[in-house]
Amino acid sequence: MSNQHITNERAIFTLWLNWSIAVGALAMPEFLAIFVPRSWIPLITIAVMLLLIVYRNTGAKFRASSCDLIQSICVRTLCISALIMILIGIIYARHLISLFYPDEQINANIPYLTILIIGPVGAIVSGVALLRGNSESVCRECIIRYGSASERGFLGKIFSQESRYQLRFLLFTSLILSVTSWTYYALFYVNVNINEIDRFMFNWVPSIIFIFTTVFFGMRYFSLWGYYYNFMEVNPRVRNNGTGVRYLLLCDDNIFLNRMEDFHDTPDGNKYDTPLEVDLAHIDKLGIEEAEEYLCNLSGLKEEDYTLRFMYKSTDLSGLADMLHYICTLPSKEVINETSLKGKWFTLSQLQRLLYNHDLSPMLATEIHRLYTITMAWKTYDIEGRRLYKIKNYHPAFRLKGISEWEVDFNNPRWLDVARFNEDKPLFKIRNLFRGRNMDKA
Numbered sequence: 461m462s463n464q465h466i467t468n469e470r471a472i473f474t475l476w477l478n479w480s481i482a483v484g485a486l487a488m489p490e491f492l493a494i495f496v497p498r499s500w501i502p503l504i505t506i507a508v509m510l511l512l513i514v515y516r517n518t519g520a521k522f523r524a525s526s527c528d529l530i531q532s533i534c535v536r537t538l539c540i541s542a543l544i545m546i547l548i549g550i551i552y553a554r555h556l557i558s559l560f561y562p563d564e565q566i567n568a569n570i571p572y573l574t575i576l577i578i579g580p581v582g583a584i585v586s587g588v589a590l591l592r593g594n595s596e597s598v599c600r601e602c603i604i605r606y607g608s609a610s611e612r613g614f615l616g617k618i619f620s621q622e623s624r625y626q627l628r629f630l631l632f633t634s635l636i637l638s639v640t641s642w643t644y645y646a647l648f649y650v651n652v653n654i655n656e657i658d659r660f661m662f663n664w665v666p667s668i669i670f671i672f673t674t675v676f677f678g679m680r681y682f683s684l685w686g687y688y689y690n691f692m693e694v695n696p697r698v699r700n701n702g703t704g705v706r707y708l709l710l711c712d713d714n715i716f717l718n719r720m721e722d723f724h725d726t727p728d729g730n731k732y733d734t735p736l737e738v739d740l741a742h743i744d745k746l747g748i749e750e751a752e753e754y755l756c757n758l759s760g761l762k763e764e765d766y767t768l769r770f771m772y773k774s775t776d777l778s779g780l781a782d783m784l785h786y787i788c789t790l791p792s793k794e795v796i797n798e799t800s801l802k803g804k805w806f807t808l809s810q811l812q813r814l815l816y817n818h819d820l821s822p823m824l825a826t827e828i829h830r831l832y833t834i835t836m837a838w839k840t841y842d843i844e845g846r847r848l849y850k851i852k853n854y855h856p857a858f859r860l861k862g863i864s865e866w867e868v869d870f871n872n873p874r875w876l877d878v879a880r881f882n883e884d885k886p887l888f889k890i891r892n893l894f895r896g897r898n899m900d901k902a
Contacts, residue, residue: 475527475622476681480674482534483630485512486582487670489541490574494663501574502545509538529623532598533589533630537582541574544581548572570654573662576645579638586631590624599623604876607774608826616776618684626677633673637666703743704783707736707755708771708827709801711790712861715811718803720821732814733821735759735801736788746784755788760799766790767864772830772871785827789864808858830870832858837879838868845882853884 489505496504516531550556552571589596594603608616644661654662709716718735736758752768755761771785790796793805806814814820815828839856841847847854868875882888 472618472681472685475619475626476674476677478527478530479626479677481515482512482531483670483673485509486534486537486578487666489538490578490663490666493574494659498571499549502542502549505538505542505545509535509542512538527619527623528598528602529589529596530626530630532596533586533627534582537578537585540585541578541581544577545572545574570651573641573645575637575641575662575666579634579641579666583631583634583638586627586634590627590631600880604873604880608822608829622684629673633669637669640665702781703740703746704781705738705740705746705751705754705786706734706783706823706827707758707768707786707788708734708831709736709759709788709790709796710860710863711793711795711805713808713859714793714805715860716796716801716803716805717814717820717824718801731821731824732806732819733824735803742781751784751786755786759801761788761795765795765798769864770871771827783823785870787863808860830876833879834868834870834875835863835866837875837882838866841878841882843874843878845878845888847883 485508488508489501492504493501512531512535516528516535548571594600641662649658716735717732720731720733736755738754738758740754748768748770751770752763755766755768756763767789769787769789771787773782773784775782796805811820811828815825818825820828836855836858840849840854
């Protein structure tokens with residue numbers, strides 16, 4: 461079995477391990493509430509949160525072959541829940557609770573029931589993360605460091621798909637627990653003591669559901685591993701461990717694309733993509749002269765017909781396959797008529813429409829997004845995120861003309877970070893004092 465197979469299999473089962481540990485951390489305070497006083501639960505919740513943070517940080521060197529989304533959501537849920545428990549404890553200690561409830565309805569020995577806090581908080585936090593999508597901070601950092609799902613190969617797509625599935629599953633289970641526990645609390649619970657039925661509803665049910673979800677995801681990822689093993693054996697296009705080279709063909713503010721009519725049976729089939737792509741044996745470095753040679757062989761262009769510049773390099777999660785992205789600019793669109801390339805020119809507005817309608821291949825969509833994001837960041841801010849112009853929230857027009865002469869490094873992920881965190885964001889100067897700006901080391 462190849463190293464790539466072993467790496468990918470471990471990464472698939474890491475999804476199950478991360479779910480088990482992260483969601484197990486959410487279930488732990490509710491389960492321990494059976495055995496310890498309520499006053500200890502906030503401290504236990506904080507301790508479990510810190511252990512989860514330690515687990516996440518311990519695996520930092522393997523982060524490219526893992527996904528931190530579900531762990532980050534659970535850490536946030538535990539933190540907010542602990543703060544709410546502490547606040548309730550303070551309200552009881554200061555006897556402020558009597559401002560809201562009559563004294564005969566207050567039981568200082570049971571100031572709160574853990575699931576009534578963690579359940580709704582988990583639903584809200586996971587729901588917000590689901591709405592934010594890739595704008596979630598942990599997802600944005602992952603994209604900046606390791607590229608989009610398309611750039612990270614088969615496992616990148618699996619992580620993107622499964623992280624959202626886990627998030628939806630966490631939202632669903634949190635909602636179910638919140639509704640059932642709060643319904644039972646409102647209709648049947650008497651705030652005198654905790655009887656066996658109460659203990660079952662408030663403590664045992666969350667633990668049982670955690671065990672059920674752990675078994676469910678174990679079966680799911682075992683099946684996914686079996687699919688992956690067979691899929692890699694029969695699909696040579698996915699099994700490629702070499703170096704791919706892609707060229708974006710531009711002329712002024714136009715891009716040359718072709719519909720991928722030869723690949724209707726693949727997920728990316730029948731979408732628009734660049735017609736200039738070649739697969740090579742794995743190489744550590746490709747000189748500009750060699751890149752020009754491959755370009756001429758692919759297209760039939762002559763050396764005097766174009767200007768070529770390197771854009772960026774992306775690597776899949778296995779580390780055994782990578783992609784080199786280049787920008788090829790032509791002096792006029794008519795040059796293409798003398799080549800064997802098939803396709804047509806698209807303006808920026810047409811390209812935007814194709815992108816909006818999901819008519820571009822995932823890799824091309826990723827390249828366009830990176831091109832646009834870095835271009836606008838470079839035209840608006842310096843490398844430290846400070847505005848080049850004194851007009852707040854001013855952004856120059858997006859143009860591609862002259863891109864071959866631009867003094868911007870599209871391979872530097874720091875520009876992606878600048879696009880996300882810059883002087884137009886609230887409290888930029890204060891936040892910048894406490895923020896580690898190490899993206900240039902990514």
